[in-house]
Amino acid sequence: MAIRDKGTEQRIMDTAKHIFFAEGKLNATTQDIADAAGVSRTLVNYYFRSVDSLIDRVYREAMADLSLRLDKVMESDAPFKEKVAIFIEVFAELAIKYPYQETFVVKDINTADNAFTDEDRQVKTEIFLKQIKAEMDAGHIEQMNPIHFMMNLFALMSYPMIMRPMFMRIFKLDNEQFKQLIEERKALIFKTIFR
Amino acid sequence: MAIRDKGTEQRIMDTAKHIFFAEGKLNATTQDIADAAGVSRTLVNYYFRSVDSLIDRVYREAMADLSLRLDKVMESDAPFKEKVAIFIEVFAELAIKYPYQETFVVKDINTADNAFTDEDRQVKTEIFLKQIKAEMDAGHIEQMNPIHFMMNLFALMSYPMIMRPMFMRIFKLDNEQFKQLIEERKALIFKTIFR
DNA sequence: TTTTTATTTGACATTTTTGTCAAACAAATT
DNA sequence: AATTTGTTTGACAAAAATGTCAAATAAAAA
Numbered sequence: 202m203a204i205r206d207k208g209t210e211q212r213i214m215d216t217a218k219h220i221f222f223a224e225g226k227l228n229a230t231t232q233d234i235a236d237a238a239g240v241s242r243t244l245v246n247y248y249f250r251s252v253d254s255l256i257d258r259v260y261r262e263a264m265a266d267l268s269l270r271l272d273k274v275m276e277s278d279a280p281f282k283e284k285v286a287i288f289i290e291v292f293a294e295l296a297i298k299y300p301y302q303e304t305f306v307v308k309d310i311n312t313a314d315n316a317f318t319d320e321d322r323q324v325k326t327e328i329f330l331k332q333i334k335a336e337m338d339a340g341h342i343e344q345m346n347p348i349h350f351m352m353n354l355f356a357l358m359s360y361p362m363i364m365r366p367m368f369m370r371i372f373k374l375d376n377e378q379f380k381q382l383i384e385e386r387k388a389l390i391f392k393t394i395f396r
Numbered sequence: 397m398a399i400r401d402k403g404t405e406q407r408i409m410d411t412a413k414h415i416f417f418a419e420g421k422l423n424a425t426t427q428d429i430a431d432a433a434g435v436s437r438t439l440v441n442y443y444f445r446s447v448d449s450l451i452d453r454v455y456r457e458a459m460a461d462l463s464l465r466l467d468k469v470m471e472s473d474a475p476f477k478e479k480v481a482i483f484i485e486v487f488a489e490l491a492i493k494y495p496y497q498e499t500f501v502v503k504d505i506n507t508a509d510n511a512f513t514d515e516d517r518q519v520k521t522e523i524f525l526k527q528i529k530a531e532m533d534a535g536h537i538e539q540m541n542p543i544h545f546m547m548n549l550f551a552l553m554s555y556p557m558i559m560r561p562m563f564m565r566i567f568k569l570d571n572e573q574f575k576q577l578i579e580e581r582k583a584l585i586f587k588t589i590f591r
Numbered sequence: 592t593t594t595t596t597a598t599t600t601g602a603c604a605t606t607t608t609t610g611t612c613a614a615a616c617a618a619a620t621t
Numbered sequence: 622a623a624t625t626t627g628t629t630t631g632a633c634a635a636a637a638a639t640g641t642c643a644a645a646t647a648a649a650a651a
Contacts, residue, residue, distance in 0.1 A: 209628080209629090225506050227503065227506065227507065228507065230607080230608060230609085231608075231609070231610095232607095232608075232609090240629080240630095241629065241630050241631080242609090242630095243610090243611085243612095243629070243630060243631080244628080244629065244630085246609085246610060246611080247628075247629075250610095251609080251610075252608090252609070252610095301506070304502055304503075304505070304506070306562070307499055307502045307503065307558055307559070308422065308499075308502065308503045310499070310558075310559065310561045310562055311420050311422065311496070311499070311561055312422065312423065322566060323565075323566060323568060326566050326567065343587075345584060346577070346580065348563075348567050348577065349577070349580070349581065349584055352555070352556050352563065352577075352581075353552060353588065355555065355559070356551045356552050356554075356555030356556065357548060357551050357552070359551075359555060360547070360550065360551035360554060360555045360558075361547050361551065363502055363505075363555075363558070364502070364505065364550070366505050366506055367501070367505055368543075368547065370518075371517060371518060371521050372521065372543050373518060382541070382543065382544070382547075385541065385544070386544065386547075389540060389544055392538075393548065393588065393589075393591075394588075396588075396591065404598080404599090425637080425638060425639085426638075426639070426640095427637095427638075427639095435599080435600090436599065436600050436601080437600095437639090437640095438599070438600060438601080438640090438641085438642095439598080439599065439600080441639080441640060441641080442598075442599075445640095446639080446640075447638090447639070447640095
């Protein structure tokens with residue numbers, strides 16, 4: 202899959218990410234990852250000590266990537282509506298590169314001591330909530346608890362991706378048709394949340 | 397846990413459901429289930445042959461329960477808006493009884509040969525989609541692909557439940573506050589999807 | 592009561608996955 | 622060139638989970 206050879210450690214990480222988030226193999230073993238990376242399984246332990254800590258690092262890198270992109274939008278001076286539009290775009294892109302990333306998060310959201318919600322994230326979220334509140338007070342959005350606005354935004358974009366296999370079966374859609382629907386949703390979501 | 401003693405087989409089933417869907421222990425072992433049901437693990441194999449087939453039956457029962465309730469609404473002669481309101485109510489109740497049921501579905505949605513979307517479900521979905529279309533043509537809802545309407549409905553209700561632990565952390569909410577938000581959402585979702 | 596059938600368990604075997612260690616190998620340092 | 626350091630592997634051990642079987646027990650049928 203054309204993973205660049207920038208040191209064995211990084212190659213293992215990238216392979217793990219690909220298997221988990223792109224291929225959606227939620228139960229991949231260290232052997233699966235080692236095989237796909239073309240190294241011995243022992244190396245996974247050498248570099249990462251244990252599966253748990255490997256997965257932990259995979260998470261952190263993925264979250265850091267996403268945070269970086271989202272924060273740049275959130276903290277920018279762009280008009281609010283534009284921010285939201287970019288937000289949606291970022292999620293749509295993620296859905297193409299790593300369609301199973303959120304599924305993976307759901308799977309581990311309870312079990313793990315997943316500290317991938319740090320203090321920093323909470324602070325940045327709070328700032329964004331204040332911006333939403335300001336838009337409401339300015340009469341641009343319907344008045345509600347700003348948390349609902351954020352939940353709605355995430356939900357409308359992410360849920361169809363997470364439930365993709367189910368939706369495809371229940372609505373009898375093929376890959377092309379589903380992709381088309383997701384594309385349509387970008388504009389639809391925008392309209393929906395700005396009433 | 398007050399699970400009625402209606403034969404050992406059913407008790408094991410109910411216990412499994414409770415552990416998976418109510419307690420959210422996605423990785424519970426047969427031993428965990430047997431212990432909680434107060435029987436030897438061998439009995440799980442005696443009645444269900446294998447874990448896979450136990451889980452399969454747990455799924456089918458859960459889906460059958462939900463389908464029963466949803467279909468009764470879908471196929472009723474109630475006005476459309478009322479149907480949707482009941483729909484939302486059913487999901488809210490499910491979220492209380494089995495907060496992790498959907499999380500479990502997400503986890504297994506890819507892996508399993510999960511045939512819990514049968515022909516019957518597809519047919520009933522199609523009928524509901526036609527009703528939605530009729531409402532759009534009557535000018536009660538904004539024109540769009542009816543699939544989007546259904547996706548929106550599910551997404552707005554279910555996603556916050558699935559991501560509950562994450563939302564609680566990121567928004568610094570306790571159980572009571574979260575429950576309150578979900579309660580608020582019922583009316584909010586109704587308003588949102590009917591523009 | 593005897594016999595058959597169904598239920599239940601403990602002990603054991605198998606499978607799957609993970610973790611460790613010594614030794615081989617390569618690269619860098621002295 | 623010799624030595625130290627870092628990388629890689631195969632072989633082995635341990636852990637975790639599932640599955641099987643014969644025997645004990647209880648319940649039903651004869």
